[in-house]
Amino acid sequence: MAQAARSRTGSIAWGPALPALLFLVALFVAPLIDNGLRSIAPPAGAPWYAYYARLVSDPFYLSSLVETVGLSVLVTALCLVAGYPVAYYLTRYAGRWRSLIVFLLISPLLTSIIMRTFGWRAIFARRGLLNTFLLDAGLVDRPIDLLGSPLSAVVGLVHVLIPFMVLSIAAVLEKLDPRIEEAAHVLGASRTQAFVRVILPLSLDGVASGTILVFMLAMGSFVTLLFLGGGSLKTFPLLIYQQFNTTRDFGMAAAMSNVLMTIAVALMFVQLRLIRRTGVS
Amino acid sequence: MHGLTRRSLFAGAAAAAGLATIPLGGRSWAQTGRLTVTSYGGTWEKAQREIYAPVFTRATGWAVDVLLGGPPQWLAQIEANRSNPPIHVSLMPVELALAGGKKGLFEKISADKVPNLKDVPKVFVDLVKGWGVCTNYGAAVLGYHRERIKQPPKTYREFVDRTARGEWRAALPGIGWAFTPTILLWPLATVYGGGVKNVTPGFEAVKRMRPNAVFWNSVTEFPQLLETGEADIGIWYDGRIWDAYDAGAKWLAPINPEEGAPMIPASVVKVVNTPDIGWKYVDAMLDPDAQLKFALLINYAVTNSKVVYPPELRERFTPWERTQLPPFEEIGEVIPEWVDRWNREIRA
Numbered sequence: 001m002a003q004a005a006r007s008r009t010g011s012i013a014w015g016p017a018l019p020a021l022l023f024l025v026a027l028f029v030a031p032l033i034d035n036g037l038r039s040i041a042p043p044a045g046a047p048w049y050a051y052y053a054r055l056v057s058d059p060f061y062l063s064s065l066v067e068t069v070g071l072s073v074l075v076t077a078l079c080l081v082a083g084y085p086v087a088y089y090l091t092r093y094a095g096r097w098r099s100l101i102v103f104l105l106i107s108p109l110l111t112s113i114i115m116r117t118f119g120w121r122a123i124f125a126r127r128g129l130l131n132t133f134l135l136d137a138g139l140v141d142r143p144i145d146l147l148g149s150p151l152s153a154v155v156g157l158v159h160v161l162i163p164f165m166v167l168s169i170a171a172v173l174e175k176l177d178p179r180i181e182e183a184a185h186v187l188g189a190s191r192t193q194a195f196v197r198v199i200l201p202l203s204l205d206g207v208a209s210g211t212i213l214v215f216m217l218a219m220g221s222f223v224t225l226l227f228l229g230g231g232s233l234k235t236f237p238l239l240i241y242q243q244f245n246t247t248r249d250f251g252m253a254a255a256m257s258n259v260l261m262t263i264a265v266a267l268m269f270v271q272l273r274l275i276r277r278t279g280v281s
Numbered sequence: 282m283h284g285l286t287r288r289s290l291f292a293g294a295a296a297a298a299g300l301a302t303i304p305l306g307g308r309s310w311a312q313t314g315r316l317t318v319t320s321y322g323g324t325w326e327k328a329q330r331e332i333y334a335p336v337f338t339r340a341t342g343w344a345v346d347v348l349l350g351g352p353p354q355w356l357a358q359i360e361a362n363r364s365n366p367p368i369h370v371s372l373m374p375v376e377l378a379l380a381g382g383k384k385g386l387f388e389k390i391s392a393d394k395v396p397n398l399k400d401v402p403k404v405f406v407d408l409v410k411g412w413g414v415c416t417n418y419g420a421a422v423l424g425y426h427r428e429r430i431k432q433p434p435k436t437y438r439e440f441v442d443r444t445a446r447g448e449w450r451a452a453l454p455g456i457g458w459a460f461t462p463t464i465l466l467w468p469l470a471t472v473y474g475g476g477v478k479n480v481t482p483g484f485e486a487v488k489r490m491r492p493n494a495v496f497w498n499s500v501t502e503f504p505q506l507l508e509t510g511e512a513d514i515g516i517w518y519d520g521r522i523w524d525a526y527d528a529g530a531k532w533l534a535p536i537n538p539e540e541g542a543p544m545i546p547a548s549v550v551k552v553v554n555t556p557d558i559g560w561k562y563v564d565a566m567l568d569p570d571a572q573l574k575f576a577l578l579i580n581y582a583v584t585n586s587k588v589v590y591p592p593e594l595r596e597r598f599t600p601w602e603r604t605q606l607p608p609f610e611e612i613g614e615v616i617p618e619w620v621d622r623w624n625r626e627i628r629a
Contacts (some may be wrong), residue, residue, distance in 0.1 A: 058627050098604055118505070125512030126450075147511055148629075226498050231455050231629035238457070239624070244351045246459045247617040248380070 041255035051255035061239075061256075068235040069263065071150075072218035075157045076165075079214045080207065082158065083165035087206070088199075090166070091173040105163045117156060117227045124152045124228070148230025156228040161217055165210035172206030173199075208275040212268050219264045236260045314343045316562055319355050319371040319453040324524060332574045336565040341558055352377045353459060359386050359552050369555040369564045374460065375408055375415070375609040378548045382412030387550040390414050391536050397567035397585060403544065405584045408609070413550035416566050417581040420542040420599040421464035421534045424522045425514035426507050433514070437472040437538045440514070445489040452506040452515030453490065456623045457498030458506075458546070462616050463607050465516060466623075468543050477611040480619060487627055495509045496629040504530055519599050521608065523580035544604035547581075 042050035055061045087106075094101050108116055126143035134140045136245045146152050176199065184194035222237040231238075236256055243253035316337070320329040326349060334345035348355070348368060356377050359366045369585050373381065381387050389411045392398045398406070405415035413629060421438060425433045430449060434440040444451040454461040459479065470476055470483030488493075495511050504525045506512040519542075522535045549566050551559045565571060572583035576590060582598040590598075622628075 006363035103351065114319065122509065125506075125511045141512070226457055226501075230496055231498070231627075234628060242362060242620060243356070243455060243622075245351075246456065246461075247620050248353060248356075249617060250357075 009100070035254045035257060038251050039258050042251055051252050052259070054252075055255060055259055064234045064236060064239060065263070066261070068219060068260070069231055069267070071154070071157075071233060071235060072215050075154060075161060075218040076211055076215045078154070078158050079162045079165040080211060083162050083210065084169055084207070086162075087166045087169035087173055090170050091176075092178070102167075105166055108159065109163055113160065113223050114159065117224055120152065120156045120159070120228055121147060124155075126248075147228065148232055150229065150232050153225050153229030153233055156224040157218055157221055160224055161214045161220075164213045164217065168204060168210030168213060169206035172203050172209075176202055204275050208272060210270055214262055215271070216268065218262065238264075297543045313372075313509045316556070316559060317346045317348055318367050318562060319348045319350065319352075319368055321351070321372065322349050325372070328575050328578055332571050332578065333562070333565050333568075336568050337572050339564045339566065341561050343558060343561075346560070349371060353458075356381050356386070359524050360384065364554055366552045367554055369559045370549060370551050372549050373409075373413065373550050375546055375548055376460075376463065378409040378413050378550050378608050378612045380613055381550065382410055384456040386553055387412040388553055389561075390551070390563070394557075395564045395567065397564050397569070400569070400585050400587045401567060402584065408546055408606075409548045409550070413548045414563065414567065415534075415546035415548045415584050416572070417575065417583045418439055418521040418544055418601065419518050420537060420544050420604045421460075421468075421516055422519045422522070422537050422542040422599060423514060424503065424507075424517040424533055424535050426532050427534045428532045428627065431514045433534075433536050435539055437469060437540050440538065441469070441472075441486045441490055444493050444496055444514075448513065449492045449493070449513035451490055451494045452503055452512035452517075453487065453494050453496050453629075454516055455498040456620055456627070457495030457496075458500065459606070461623075462619045463609070463612050464543055464545065466619055467603065467607055467612055468540070471605070472540050477608055477615060480615070480622075484622065484626060491627065491629070494629075504533065507533065519597070520579055520601035523597050527580075535599070537603055541603055541605040542599060544601055545607075546584075551586045 039051055042047045042048070046054070055065075088102075090098060090101055105186045121128070124146040125131070126145070126147070128147075131140075131143040131144065135143065180198060180202070181194050183193075184198045189197065220237055221235075222241060224236055225238055225241055226241075229238075237260070240253045240256050240260075242257065302547055305345045318329060318334070320326045326347060329345075329347050334347070337343065337345060352371075353375050355368055355371050356373070357369070357382065359368055366386075374386075376523065380385065390398065390413055395414070401414060405418075407562060408415055423434065427433075433617075434443055440451070465487070466480055466483040467477065468483075468484040470480045473482030473486060495506055496516070497506060498603050500518070500521065503515060503517045503521070506515070508530070508575035519535045519537075522533055526533050549563050551563055567585050569587040572585045572588050575581075575589070576583045576588065576594060580594075582590075582601070
């Protein structure tokens with residue numbers, strides 16, 4: 001009887017999970033194993049760790065790794081600073097405009113990333129909208145080189161990724177009872193104090209979700225960096241693409257992607273630990 | 282009635298995984314009469330679907346599936362499933378046709394398998410060492426905005442010097458474009474006394490131009506860079522220049538530098554362990570009528586010597602005797618070294 005009950009419990013637990021489990025095994029675990037094996041199979045004569053040794057001993061690859069992580073941190077910070085007020089406004093003051101604002105936030109995600117990127121190119125080009133405006137306004141006397149610079153890459157990435165931050169934070173802020181903030185005011189807290197000491201700590205779960213989402217997506221971003229950064233930033237995803245597309249060194253590409261993934265996961269845990277420690281949960 | 286247990290779920294999963302490992306496609310798929318060929322997007326896809334595939338289908342009754350993408354991806358797909366490749370006939374740049382041929386991924390071509398081959402000059406088979414055949418060729422020339430540049434450069438040296446002086450901004454292929462070693466580094470190295478063994482002069486020329494250059498990493502970026510004023514002149518393919526011209530970019534014009542632009546042939550290969558009927562598709566791609574239609578559509582010269590071009594089309598082609606034939610095999614061997622150097626020195 002007990003066994004039958006456990007059996008039924010087992011079927012309930014495993015049944016719905018099976019498609020997802022199979023999907024993960026076939027499309028995530030198996031490729032990861034394959035990637036791992038490729039990365040430890042260098043050309044004959046080299047030790048198994050040759051690709052990894054090159055990655056950690058060559059200053060070029062180390063600087064590229066620093067550039068990749070630094071860019072992701074910067075983009076995440078900008079998305080947080082710009083996105084939090086939007087999320088706060090959305091949940092507290094938007095009222096009947098809320099649906100429109102959410103739609104405007106999500107709408108860039110409904111268009112192809114290529115289209116968005118080419119849109120930014122039209123804005124940043126030497127004869128693009130921004131330079132034309134600056135020239136017409138007399139603010140510059142000749143066009144500024146924006147395209148193919150780290151600046152245009154960062155702007156493009158923030159534009160692509162900010163909705164993930166806003167929606168993550170808004171989802172948490174929405175659940176906070178406005179009376180908590182009112183109670184803080186009643187007890188003598190200023191608006192800033194109420195925000196810093198009450199609202200912000202209570203919304204850290206949303207901040208954590210948004211930060212992790214944006215950071216991970218920025219770490220793996222490719223199209224925006226290729227078409228807006230123009231090679232001014234040499235991040236790991238661009239180098240991995242090169243290994244696949246130009247040099248066809250799949251082993252090196254596998255090692256690079258494993259290093260990138262390990263760092264991303266490690267940093268994700270660090271972020272989570274920091275945020276959880278700071279939060280009230 | 283039996284409940285769904287953990288054990289039965291695992292058994293089902295194992296069975297499903299086992300089934301997934303049974304090879305599908307390839308020969309068994311081939312018996313259904315469908316051939317998978319590859320194509321780039323845009324006009325190339327149009328050519329495959331509307332010009333070559335109908336010739337093949339009329340001759341064999343087989344349907345054609347066109348797989349879009351790029352050569353490195355196709356080569357990886359073939360390499361990953363060599364015994365049962367998902368691709369039967371593929372377009373390939375010469376470098377990758379040679380690389381794949383060396384690995385035994387492509388079959389050797391012959392006139393008994395491909396009757397139209399007898400009308401194709403031998404050089405177009407030798408270029409890929411018989412692992413396929415070149416079907417068309419173009420040249421990576423200089424393309425310029427004729428409203429902004431009234432006196433275009435006549436040579437590579439003039440192009441480099443005037444770019445370095447800031448007379449214009451140049452759009453050069455970046456290292457994100459797989460063929461930059463062949464269409465930029467090698468010709469510049471050659472012009473300045475170097476070559477495959479000594480590419481330093483090529484890198485030096487790029488460095489001199491760097492302050493007044495932008496880099497394109499996708500082949501479709503070039504006209505946009507000129508149109509938006511990001512650049513005024515640059516390196517691009519002659520056929521694509523005329524394509525853009527026909528599409529309305531009347532300000533765009535090609536120049537073949539006096540030293541000769543690199544000739545870039547495109548080849549077609551038949552993949553090993555695929556049905557022999559694939560050779561019929563290769564034959565269709567060499568059919569003179571189909572090749573003329575292709576040339577009219579895509580503005581690249583074709584390799585069947587029986588093709589007679591209309592005069593206005595002939596004028597557009599860069600004469601092959603005024604181009605340079607890159608040493609594709611030698612370049613292929615040093616590409617990793619050049620890419621690494623580019624990443625460190627040029628960063629574009």
